[in-house]
Amino acid sequence: MPITLQDVAVRAGVSAKTVSRVINNQGEISEATRRRVLQVIDELGYRPNALARSLVSGKSSTVALIIPQITDPFFPEVMLGVENVARQHGYSVFLCNTNDDPQQELFHVDVLATKRVDGIILCGSRLNAEQLTDVARQHRVSILTSRDPVGSAVIGIPGEAGLCEITTHLIRLGHQRLAHIGFKIAEEKDRLSGYQRALRENGLEVDERRVVMVPRASIEAGRAAAKQVLDRAPELTAITCYNDLMAIGALQACTELGRRVPDDIAIVGFDDIPLASLMTPALTTMHVPRYQLGEMVMELLLRVIAADGPFEERLWIEPRLIIRDTCGARSNIRDSVA
Amino acid sequence: MPITLQDVAVRAGVSAKTVSRVINNQGEISEATRRRVLQVIDELGYRPNALARSLVSGKSSTVALIIPQITDPFFPEVMLGVENVARQHGYSVFLCNTNDDPQQELFHVDVLATKRVDGIILCGSRLNAEQLTDVARQHRVSILTSRDPVGSAVIGIPGEAGLCEITTHLIRLGHQRLAHIGFKIAEEKDRLSGYQRALRENGLEVDERRVVMVPRASIEAGRAAAKQVLDRAPELTAITCYNDLMAIGALQACTELGRRVPDDIAIVGFDDIPLASLMTPALTTMHVPRYQLGEMVMELLLRVIAADGPFEERLWIEPRLIIRDTCGARSNIRDSVA
DNA sequence: TTGTACGCGTTATCAT
DNA sequence: ATGATAACGCGTACAA
Numbered sequence: 001m002p003i004t005l006q007d008v009a010v011r012a013g014v015s016a017k018t019v020s021r022v023i024n025n026q027g028e029i030s031e032a033t034r035r036r037v038l039q040v041i042d043e044l045g046y047r048p049n050a051l052a053r054s055l056v057s058g059k060s061s062t063v064a065l066i067i068p069q070i071t072d073p074f075f076p077e078v079m080l081g082v083e084n085v086a087r088q089h090g091y092s093v094f095l096c097n098t099n100d101d102p103q104q105e106l107f108h109v110d111v112l113a114t115k116r117v118d119g120i121i122l123c124g125s126r127l128n129a130e131q132l133t134d135v136a137r138q139h140r141v142s143i144l145t146s147r148d149p150v151g152s153a154v155i156g157i158p159g160e161a162g163l164c165e166i167t168t169h170l171i172r173l174g175h176q177r178l179a180h181i182g183f184k185i186a187e188e189k190d191r192l193s194g195y196q197r198a199l200r201e202n203g204l205e206v207d208e209r210r211v212v213m214v215p216r217a218s219i220e221a222g223r224a225a226a227k228q229v230l231d232r233a234p235e236l237t238a239i240t241c242y243n244d245l246m247a248i249g250a251l252q253a254c255t256e257l258g259r260r261v262p263d264d265i266a267i268v269g270f271d272d273i274p275l276a277s278l279m280t281p282a283l284t285t286m287h288v289p290r291y292q293l294g295e296m297v298m299e300l301l302l303r304v305i306a307a308d309g310p311f312e313e314r315l316w317i318e319p320r321l322i323i324r325d326t327c328g329a330r331s332n333i334r335d336s337v338a
Numbered sequence: 339m340p341i342t343l344q345d346v347a348v349r350a351g352v353s354a355k356t357v358s359r360v361i362n363n364q365g366e367i368s369e370a371t372r373r374r375v376l377q378v379i380d381e382l383g384y385r386p387n388a389l390a391r392s393l394v395s396g397k398s399s400t401v402a403l404i405i406p407q408i409t410d411p412f413f414p415e416v417m418l419g420v421e422n423v424a425r426q427h428g429y430s431v432f433l434c435n436t437n438d439d440p441q442q443e444l445f446h447v448d449v450l451a452t453k454r455v456d457g458i459i460l461c462g463s464r465l466n467a468e469q470l471t472d473v474a475r476q477h478r479v480s481i482l483t484s485r486d487p488v489g490s491a492v493i494g495i496p497g498e499a500g501l502c503e504i505t506t507h508l509i510r511l512g513h514q515r516l517a518h519i520g521f522k523i524a525e526e527k528d529r530l531s532g533y534q535r536a537l538r539e540n541g542l543e544v545d546e547r548r549v550v551m552v553p554r555a556s557i558e559a560g561r562a563a564a565k566q567v568l569d570r571a572p573e574l575t576a577i578t579c580y581n582d583l584m585a586i587g588a589l590q591a592c593t594e595l596g597r598r599v600p601d602d603i604a605i606v607g608f609d610d611i612p613l614a615s616l617m618t619p620a621l622t623t624m625h626v627p628r629y630q631l632g633e634m635v636m637e638l639l640l641r642v643i644a645a646d647g648p649f650e651e652r653l654w655i656e657p658r659l660i661i662r663d664t665c666g667a668r669s670n671i672r673d674s675v676a
Numbered sequence: 677t678t679g680t681a682c683g684c685g686t687t688a689t690c691a692t
Numbered sequence: 693a694t695g696a697t698a699a700c701g702c703g704t705a706c707a708a
Binding site for chain 4: 691
Binding site for chain 1: 340383385386387388389390392393398400403408409411413414415417418421422430431432433434435448449450451452453454476586612613616617618
């Protein structure tokens with residue numbers, strides 16, 4: 001149905017190849033024919049068929065972004081970073097939501113392979129190590145993760161160190177009985193480990209009663225989990241969380257249970273999603289540069305694509321602790337100043 | 339580099355067409371060869387090339403979703419709805435962010451046409467009527483908008499009626515001096531009109547000093563705008579806003595100016611984004627079923643694609659007023675009950 | 677400077 | 693039940 005190169009060629013009275021040359025600015029072409037061709041292209045509203053082009057070139061100028069939950073406020077900025085860099089380099093991006101389901105993730109990878117994407121970005125993959133390694137081996141992949149680097153092109157969010165820093169900060173503020181609301185996904189235990197390390201390094205006992213692992217990274221899950229820990233360990237004075245959503249849930253739980261934050265109990269999140277600073281009280285959390293992260297994974301993917309063979313590169317971003325109101329540090333400072 | 343149909347054919351000792359038949363379950367094939375072919379396909383890890391397929395079939399099983407700002411909390415759920423329906427029907431979806439820029443929007447449309455997407459979903463397009471009509475004419479398009487229906491397949495958010503309802507509600511609560519913080523995009527004035535109509539219908543004067551139109555639908559813009567109106571019209575007791583983000587900005591502005599919400603001033607938003615209910619005080623707003631909206635536009639697009647010719651269909655969703663804390667209605671109720 | 681022949685991987689048509 | 697051939701729209705190699 002659409003206009004083809006041939007149509008243009010015929011109408012312009014030249015060969016298809018000539019039109020092709022004009023479009024791609026290759027080879028010497030007389031100014032006269034060039035103009036005529038361009039004119040016809042415009043007249044007919046001709047658009048080159050990228051599918052045919054890709055079939056020949058072996059490149060589709062298309063990448064994919066696979067994400068567990070589009071609705072998680074962590075991702076929009078990442079997506080924006082990816083999209084911007086992609087567009088600047090002439091790539092379109094497929095958006096794939098896995099709904100936290102490894103099967104759906106694998107399904108998407110399969111479809112994408114079929115569509116011959118030039119590369120795939122995996123954000124917060126829910127695949128296990130073996131599956132992930134497999135995917136990374138069979139496709140050009142750039143990975144954004146907070147787990148131990150699996151695969152050969154990955155950007156890491158240091159969850160272990162982050163949670164250790166958070167927990168240590170709370171301990172320094174005087175907390176001795178701290179909980180952790182963690183996220184139970186394939187093999188990941190980084191943040192939990194960071195929390196535990198901080199406890200150990202500060203001579204505090206690691207009490208399993210004070211840890212709850214939830215299967216979803218949501219406000220609701222955080223809320224339920226917080227109620228659960230507070231029920232079985234009422235002595236708690238602080239709760240560290242896998243991420244901000246869970247922390248916000250914990251915040252709600254505390255309010256509902258009549259525990260004042262931060263006076264009775266401190267809460268700290270992770271990610272610094274836009275919501276964090278808008279909460280009352282504002283959430284203390286680790287800031288993760290999400291937009292930049294998006295740019296980075298996409299740029300990394302570009303390198304993977306360019307390498308066109310074995311490739312290895314691992315980068316870590318540096319989150320930083322943002323002290324707001326839920327950890328009580330601010331009021332302490334005010335107190336000491338007063 | 340990848341395995342082709344030919345490779346499979348050779349290895350299985352059959353013709354390419356036979357392999358093709360097996361893959362597509364078409365025609366009668368002996369059980370023996372079918373198995374052998376499937377076996378080889380598995381052995382070689384063959385993946386059909388969707389590009390080649392599309393070239394022949396003229397269908398790419400790909401659609402695009404064009405959005406002004408991915409980071410606007412309004413869109414993630416819409417995207418999810420689109421993505422789910424798309425996947426269920428075998429479509430992949432390109433995500434395109436326009437950064438509120440009509441030029442970028444047109445650029446995207448162009449690229450997508452080149453990639454032969456089967457259809458395009460336009461959400462909150464920033465194009466003017468003429469451009470939009472043009473795009474809708476040249477491509478298979480499904481539109482989600484709160485403007486007057488332009489184009490032939492559109493799902494509308496009744497902004498005029500919505501804001502009239504909001505404003506009327508505030509007037510009934512006793513407010514006489516109401517402001518509107520609007521969104522200045524191509525020709526859209528629906529919500530502003532609704533606000534104005536409510537004033538007129540209730541015998542209140544329409545004062546231009548009480549209206550500010552901002553170019554960005556963001557918290558920051560709302561905050562600045564609120565300060566501006568409150569400065570030039572200090573007598574205000576209520577502010578209606580184009581959407582929740584602006585309302586949240588207005589909320590911040592009021593806090594900073596020492597105006598208590600809702601005691602001194604009422605604020606109402608539009609959309610009911612997740613943030614709305616999490617704010618303190620919780621935001622009164624019009625609820626818009628975003629996930630469902632996403633499903634609807636995608637389903638509409640499927641119909642447009644299936645029609646494969648002239649197509650006309652216009653649907654309206656029904657937002658509903660969610661009364662929370664920023665409009666003062668709740669405390670009034672409490673008062674009357676006490 | 678421009679054109680011809682062929683191939684990219686797949687499906688459709690028409691045979692066999 | 694299976695195969696040969698053409699065609700989808702474009703780019704590359706080689707000619708002219």
